[in-house]
Every structure is written in C-alpha cells, then in structure tokens.
Amino acid sequence: MKRLDLASDPHTAEARPPNRAWLLWVIAERSMRSAPEKPSRGRWPRATFEIPLLKEGPWPPPRSYWDHVSLSVRSVDRVFMHAYVPGLMTKY
C-alpha cells in the first residue's frame, strides 16, 4: 500500500494557496489536461473556459510565499537621538 505522508511530502508540506482563486485554477487546470489513465466517470466536468487570474499568472504549486523572496535585509532604519548636557538638565 502506497502511503502518502502529508507532513513530509514536498508538495504538501507547508503548501499554501494565495486565495480561493488558486483552488479554482487547480481544478480547472486539471480538468483541461489530457484524459487520465482512470477517468473520473464524469464527476468533474471538463472546463471549457479560462479563469482570468492575476496578471503575473498563477504560481506553480507554491510551497510558501517566503520561497519567493528575492532579497532579505535586516537593518536599522530611522534613528532619532537626543544630545543633551547632563549638567543643564536639572536644577541641582
């Protein structure tokens, strides 16, 4: 029996969709492919239309958005400093 390990499978581990459109795209894309070895007995009608998606096109099954980071920088941003004369700050 072939076991599918959801937690460690590279396709399923931490796979995240951008939104519901992704799920629709998956279903439509699968339906438009050539017939599988075991047809699904017509339970899933073939899509005859294209679903308009984001301009950039859908991502292939994404593992995580963080895998699409092209540059990551940790840095100090704005700094405000107060320069004071300790001897003049208080009366005594």
Next chain:
Amino acid sequence: MHRGYPIPSPAALGKIGKGFVKDIERFVADNAIPVVRFAKGQCKEDVAAPYLAEARTRGFHGVVLVGVAQEKESAWRGWRDGGSDGHPHFEFARQSVFPNFYYFYINDSQFGSCFIKVCSYAPFSMWVYCNGHEWAKAQAEQEGLGYTALDNGFASCEDPAPLQRICDRFGAVSMRNLFERWSHRLPSPFTAADRTAGFFHQLAFRQIEFSDTRVFDRPGSGRAWFEQTIREHLDLGRPDQVALIFARRITSRTPGRFRTRVITRGVDPSIQIYLKSAKQKQYFKEAQALRTELSINDTRDFGIGRLVTTENFQALKAVAEAANAALIDLEHAGETCAPDADTLQRIVLPSVEHGQAAPGLRFGDPSVMALLASLVCASPTWLGDSPTPACAPSCRATSAARTHPARWATTSAGWFARA
C-alpha cells in the same frame, strides 16, 4: 561661573543664547547656505528634499539647508525672586516656551541625508536624525556593491550576503561618529572652556527603528498574501499575542494600550501592534517588499539604557530582531495549509485501493473537512509524524463531528491509504 559671571543670572543665559544665534547667522552667511523658515504644519522633509537631492547629484557633502521653526520646548527661564538691587535672588525653572529651532540639513559622506536640530534656548539640547539604510547605501557605494534602491531601502542587490554584512556593521560607533563629526563643525553655544568644565553633550536614543525587509519576486501575489494575512491576524495586538511576539510577560499592570491597528494609506494597508511605547509595524513598501519594523521610543520599556553605547545598541537590536522574526514566524505558522493539485485529486476523486472501491470525498463538505482535521490530529499515531503548527487551527473539529465520519472512513477501505 567659569565664564566670569559673578552670580548665576538669567542675563547670562540670554547672552549665551543670543551669541549662539549670531554664530549661526555668521555660519550661514560664510557658507552661503540657503535659509528657509518653516510654516506651521509644513512637511520639513518635503522642503529639504530638493536641496538634498541636488547636493547628491553634484557630490557635495556638507550643510545644504538651514531651516528655522518655532517649536515647543521645556527651556530654562529665570526671574528675580526677592533680595535687594545690590544682591538680587534669582529663581530658575524649566517652562514650556516656543523658541526658534535651527535644522541643519546635511548630506554626509557616510550617512547620506541626515539633519541636526538645535535649540537656541538653554539647556541647548540637540536632536540628530539619521537612517541606517542610507548609511548602508553609502557604504555599498564605497565598496562598489551594485544595488537598486527601494525608497530608503533596497529593491535588489547583486550580492545580498555582503550587503547584510554591511548592515550588520552599523552600530553605536557609527552614530556617535556622525554626531562628533558635525557637532564640531556646526555653531555651538559651548566654548572649549565650557566643555572642559563638563558642559558637553551626551547622546541618548530617542527613537530607533529596526527593520526586516523582504522583497518578493512576484510582488502582486505577495501583496495578496499580505492582505490575507492582515485579515487572519487582527488579534495580533492582544496581550497574549503580544507576549508571544516580544517574549515578555504581560500582566494587568503592564502599561500601555494593547491594540491592533490596520491603517490604509491610499491603497496600501499596514498592520500595527503596540507594547508600551514601542510599535511594531508591517506593510508592503512601494508595492514590492514586505517590511516589518519595530520602532522603540523608550528603551526602558525593555529594561535597556538610553545612552548610545554599543552594549545598549546590541541589546536593542537583539530585542527587535527577535520580535520581527517572531511576528514573521507567527504569520508563517498561521498560513492556511492546502494540498497541491495531485494530492487534492487523489483525495477527492473516487479510487480503487487493493481491489476495494473508495468513494469520492467532496472537498469543502463539513463532514469531510471534520474527518480531515481528525486525521491530521491523529497523524502522529498512524503515520509516525507530528502535525505541523500550521495545521493546529484546522484541528478544532468537534468530537461529535469526528465520530461518525471517522467510523465511516475506517470501514471505507482505501481511504486511509490515500490520506
């Protein structure tokens, strides 16, 4: 007393202040620096921006603009309180006044654009503004490291590792050097004798921001993810969540107002979380990069001193980087789990396993979803693995919902094989 005044009188403070203003006017005239008087409500950065841009274009390093603005300040004022004309008694106290502040906008060779603000009244405080990203840009240019700017940050870099090393070099020494470099060039109310007598400036952190910027290669999709993340994390400002992010114990006596703010400027949303006077902010910068930044307004909130020293800076940096990483990890763990196309098809379509037909499972059907959640919860027992933290929210199926589908799935041969 070291200036030769017989008694400490308000007249002495007035003389020092007027002399300081004359020194500034002389400095401006000698160096032919443009002077602008800021109007009330005017954005000073916008006024100074063209002067700084022009200085950068021609490679000029120095003071490019002096701005004058009346602002509120707690300054020393003195008045006569008894005594005779021959031997008057003076009283001094700090009161709210509206003196002139002088903004020296500088294009520094190390820091790029920065400014120093000085008050013409005692106690002659100064404020220094600089930006760590601008400093890193100047260092990258000096080392010949190619980059593309993203506002005050980076959009891309030909070699990110050296860029991160440059950013890591920024510290208290850099900031102190900036102040020392310019406090000796600009007019000062203090003479060398004053400094010898102990009247010199000390630097303290007033506000410091630590940022974590992640540039996405598909910014449109990244932004869609960020907007979805905001919707899912509206509870980030609650005390229990804040305690997780800042790794600090929050009690009913912890000061400050705990809240999450989602602010939309134009079409760009940002999420803000508060702890005491510190603020953590996350937004999509220039529609290209996710920026997470912690703004610390009082270092005492984290039990760290205010003076600009290496120890204090490193302690603040450790707190901020841990908080920024914790927020990102929290969002990372909270992302919705979903299978890929192959797995989804294998689960939802009917199949035959070992000669036994297994029915299709409609994804989205409440009983199917409850069954999936139950299986994920029980996966350590069956599959020898532990559910990822990301699965945890989906595991809250009620016991009633679990019972029947689980029994049904047990009797439906092949389902477990697929799952």
